[in-house]
Amino acid sequence: xxxxxxxxxxxxxxxxxxxxxxxxxxxxxxxxxxxxxxxxxxxxxxxxxxxxxxxxxxxxxxxxxxxxxxxxxxxxxxxxxxxxxxxxxxxxxxxxxxxxxxxxxxx
Amino acid sequence: xxxxxxxxxxxxxxxxxxxxxxxxxxxxxxxxxxxxxxxxxxxxxxxxxxxxxxxxxxxxxxxxxxxxxxxxxxxxxxxxxxxxxxxxxxxxxxxxxxxxxxxxxxxxxxxxxxxxxx
Numbered sequence: 001x002x003x004x005x006x007x008x009x010x011x012x013x014x015x016x017x018x019x020x021x022x023x024x025x026x027x028x029x030x031x032x033x034x035x036x037x038x039x040x041x042x043x044x045x046x047x048x049x050x051x052x053x054x055x056x057x058x059x060x061x062x063x064x065x066x067x068x069x070x071x072x073x074x075x076x077x078x079x080x081x082x083x084x085x086x087x088x089x090x091x092x093x094x095x096x097x098x099x100x101x102x103x104x105x106x107x
Numbered sequence: 108x109x110x111x112x113x114x115x116x117x118x119x120x121x122x123x124x125x126x127x128x129x130x131x132x133x134x135x136x137x138x139x140x141x142x143x144x145x146x147x148x149x150x151x152x153x154x155x156x157x158x159x160x161x162x163x164x165x166x167x168x169x170x171x172x173x174x175x176x177x178x179x180x181x182x183x184x185x186x187x188x189x190x191x192x193x194x195x196x197x198x199x200x201x202x203x204x205x206x207x208x209x210x211x212x213x214x215x216x217x218x219x220x221x222x223x224x225x
Contacts, residue, residue: 044215049207
């Protein structure tokens with residue numbers, strides 16, 4: 001089973017700052033990676049799929065990059081509503097797996 | 108708009124069974140693959156199972172293989188998850204989610220809570 005490892009576990013930043021979240025796969029997954037945002041009490045929301053494609057309605061401040069084993073989610077300038085937990089997820093060979101999450105908190 | 112509503116959860120004893128349902132509306136259900144994803148309290152999402160749009164292709168997480176069965180009735184626009192031989196570690200909120208391109212999920216229901224406890 002392919003394992004996804006996210007870092008850091010917690011990221012403390014201020015509104016307006018740039019956020020960089022990392023997801024590393026235990027073996028190459030090409031560009032078969034997505035990013036989700038989960039607000040407290042809400043279901044996960046798809047942000048990025050195929051490593052770099054924004055889902056419908058996602059603001060352009062969210063960007064994804066990477067391929068193979070190393071992937072990055074970048075939020076260019078943090079808005080108050082961006083403070084949440086972020087999960088990466090891979091598709092391809094079954095089973096689908098999620099990373100353990102990065103909590104983005106207000107500094 | 109896309110709407111997914113799960114039902115059927117509750118408190119169930121270890122070793123017993125329960126069937127979850129997911130009622131879909133706002134899209135052509137018969138043309139979309141569907142997933143079940145669960146989330147234990149304070150934990151991240153864990154994928155459970157997927158079923159193709161025509162019901163002919165299914166895959167399961169290792170943790171539920173042989174105990175859970177995913178199915179669908181396209182005439183009723185409903186997805187199901189039959190959960191047998193339940194264990195304490197199956198306790199979670201169970202969400203159905205629409206498949207976007209063989210693994211991504213673009214819409215999720217709010218979920219139904221399953222608690223396995225004696």
